Every structure is written in C-alpha cells, then in structure tokens.
Amino acid sequence: MSYLETTKNVYKEAAENPQVGLCCTTTPVWQLPGLSIPKKMLDMNYGCGSTVNPRDLVNNPKILYVGVGGGMELLQFAYFSRQKDGVIGVDVVDEMLQVSKDNFAIAEKDNAWFSSDFVKLVKGDALNLPIENNSIDIAAQNCLFNIFKHDDLKKALQEMYRVLKPRGRLVLSDPTCEQRIPGKLRDDERLRALCLSGSLPLKDYIKMITDTGFGTVEIRAKRPYRILDPVNYDTDELIFIESVEVCAIKDPMPADGPCVFTGKTAIYYGMEDFFDDMKGHFLMPNQPLAVCDKTAGALKGLNRNDIFISESTWFYDGGGCC
Numbered sequence: 225m226s227y228l229e230t231t232k233n234v235y236k237e238a239a240e241n242p243q244v245g246l247c248c249t250t251t252p253v254w255q256l257p258g259l260s261i262p263k264k265m266l267d268m269n270y271g272c273g274s275t276v277n278p279r280d281l282v283n284n285p286k287i288l289y290v291g292v293g294g295g296m297e298l299l300q301f302a303y304f305s306r307q308k309d310g311v312i313g314v315d316v317v318d319e320m321l322q323v324s325k326d327n328f329a330i331a332e333k334d335n336a337w338f339s340s341d342f343v344k345l346v347k348g349d350a351l352n353l354p355i356e357n358n359s360i361d362i363a364a365q366n367c368l369f370n371i372f373k374h375d376d377l378k379k380a381l382q383e384m385y386r387v388l389k390p391r392g393r394l395v396l397s398d399p400t401c402e403q404r405i406p407g408k409l410r411d412d413e414r415l416r417a418l419c420l421s422g423s424l425p426l427k428d429y430i431k432m433i434t435d436t437g438f439g440t441v442e443i444r445a446k447r448p449y450r451i452l453d454p455v456n457y458d459t460d461e462l463i464f465i466e467s468v469e470v471c472a473i474k475d476p477m478p479a480d481g482p483c484v485f486t487g488k489t490a491i492y493y494g495m496e497d498f499f500d501d502m503k504g505h506f507l508m509p510n511q512p513l514a515v516c517d518k519t520a521g522a523l524k525g526l527n528r529n530d531i532f533i534s535e536s537t538w539f540y541d542g543g544g545c546c
C-alpha cells in the first residue's frame with residue numbers, strides 16, 4: 225500500500241471517529257458576528273493554522289478548498305462569500321465528504337445566514353484537481369500538503385497554480401521543521417499522514433512554492449506546533465515542529481526572482497526628504513516600509529548608515545511593495 229493510500233485510510237478513520245487533537249494549533253478559531261460553528265466541526269478541526277483571511281475575500285471571489293476535513297474552514301469562507309457554490313470543497317475520502325456534508329446541514333440550522341448550497345462538495349484528488357484552468361480566485365489547503373512527498377507536493381502545487389486565475393491567491397497552512405527528521409520517521413506512513421513527519425524546513429517549503437511559478441509569497445504566521453521526543457518517537461533528539469500560514473500569489477515572476485515577504489521592514493532615518501532606491505521603493509524619514517527579503521538584502525548591501533532593516537517578524541499582513 226502506498227503512503228497516499230495509508231493517508232486516505234487515516235482520514236476515513238478520522239471522519240468516522242472524530243479525533244480531537246489531531247493536528248490542532250494555537251491559532252484562534254474565528255469568532256465572527258452571527259457565526260456559530262457546530263461542535264463536531266470544532267472537534268474535527270484537523271488543520272494547523274488558519275487559511276481564512278477577510279483581506280483576501282474582496283470582490284466576490286470564487287474559493288476552492290482542498291482537503292475539507294469536518295468543513296470548519298469552508299463554513300468560515302462561506303461566511304464571507306454567501307452565494308451558491310461560492311466555495312468548492314474537494315476531498316478524496318468519501319467518508320470525509322459525507323461527514324462534512326452532515327456538518328453543513330447542522331450549520332444551516334445554527335446559522336440563519338448559511339445555506340448548505342453555498343458549499344459545493346466534489347470528490348477529487350489534490351494531485352489531479354477536477355477544476356478548470358484559471359477559474360479560482362482563492363485556493364486553500366490546511367495541513368494536507370505537508371503529507372506529500374517531494375514529487376507529489378510539486379504536483380499538488382502545480383495543480384493549485386493551474387486552477388488559479390492570474391493574481392489569484394493560494395493560502396496554505398502546514399507544519400515546517402528546521403531539523404533533519406530521521407528517515408525512519410519520514411517513512412512512517414501513519415506519522416506522515418498525521419502531519420507529524422513530512423514537514424520541510426520553511427526555506428525549502430517556500431522554494432517549492434516559488435519554483436511552481438508564484439511570484440509573491442507572504443509568510444503570515446509561524447507558531448510552535450509539536451515536539452517529537454525520544455520517549456514517544458524513534459528519535460535520538462527532541463524535534464521541534466512549527467506551523468506556518470503562507471499566502472502565495474500568482475503574480476508574474478519578477479526578472480530578479482520572487483518577492484518573499486517574511487515581515488522585514490526598512491526605515492530611513494537620514495537627513496534628506498526621502499530615499500529612493502530607483503527600483504520603486506521610496507523611504508520617507510522614519511516611516512516603516514514593509515519590504516520583501518530580496519529588497520531588504522539589496523538595501524542592506526548599500527551599506528548606508530541611515531537605513532535600518534528589521535529582522536523577519538514571520539508575521540506579514542500587507543503594506544509592502546517590491
């Protein structure tokens with residue numbers, strides 16, 4: 225049996241018997257006026273962050289969500305889109321599709337604004353999406369792509385890129401790990417399916433995304449997630465896993481490479497009215513300007529004593545140009 229089959233079986237089980245604590249994160253669940261999330265959906269929150277950001281949801285976007293789980297994030301997306309088929313949910317596990325459908329029926333009773341037909345559930349595989357090219361504004365996945373091995377992750381990202389409209393956004397939440405995870409843990413199909421041993425270092429994860437063609441990447445959050453310890457896992461050392469929230473935008477690839485925003489800010493504190501790097505960045509005295517890592521590096525390379533560049537905050541929520 226392949227690890228993809230093991231993954232399906234793990235989530236068939238997780239659909240039939242909700243497992244509180246599978247994945248699970250410190251990201252707060254959205255509390256919004258009039259939004260009531262059924263308990264079963266909360267129990268089946270199998271994500272490791274949030275992919276729902278109201279700032280992405282302007283201009284009546286068409287939303288795709290891959291790997292539906294109990295449906296909580298689809299309900300949250302539907303809160304903003306509120307139209308028939310406004311959110312398309314794709315999952316490869318029949319039982320998960322059925323449970324999420326049941327959960328939407330409960331949500332319909334608890335939420336006057338919600339109708340189950342706001343969400344269209346479709347059976348399909350992240351590696352071969354049953355979705356037309358260039359048809360989606362916002363594509364999201366939470367805690368699925370980290371399970372995929374290199375070639376499958378590449379394919380899953382290519383599929384998201386294919387279905388997104390130009391300038392469309394891919395919002396991802398996944399565990400990442402800066403340590404080398406031992407091969408025996410990486411090859412443990414169940415641990416991988418439980419989002420515990422497939423993670424990549426953040427730099428490699430971002431490179432997979434930009435190699436797919438996404439010209440802009442934003443790191444929106446990075447949080448402590450799990451510890452794999454020598455008593456409970458086959459490892460000689462403690463392994464620290466984080467979870468990240470990332471937005472990748474299908475912008476054209478800049479000639480000098482992708483813009484990756486990790487939360488760096490440039491502040492000019494010189495005596496002139498402004499500083500112009502002649503590449504589109506105007507720094508006004510003592511006004512912070514969010515810059516991508518490429519621009520931060522270029523400004524630092526000027527070795528000026530009147531420009532301060534902050535470290536990455538790993539919390540970027542807009543406001544930059546690059």
Ligand SMILES: C[S@@+](CC[C@H](N)C(=O)[O-])C[C@H]1O[C@@H](n2cnc3c(N)ncnc32)[C@H](O)[C@@H]1O
Binds near residue numbers: 268270295350419
């Ligand atoms: C860790 S759960 C995350 C669920 C949901 N995103 C959440 O945040 O609660 C992974 C989800 O991906 C689904 N899944 C597993 N393999 C898949 C595949 N190859 N294509 C699409 N969905 C898949 C599972 O059935 C499950 O719903």
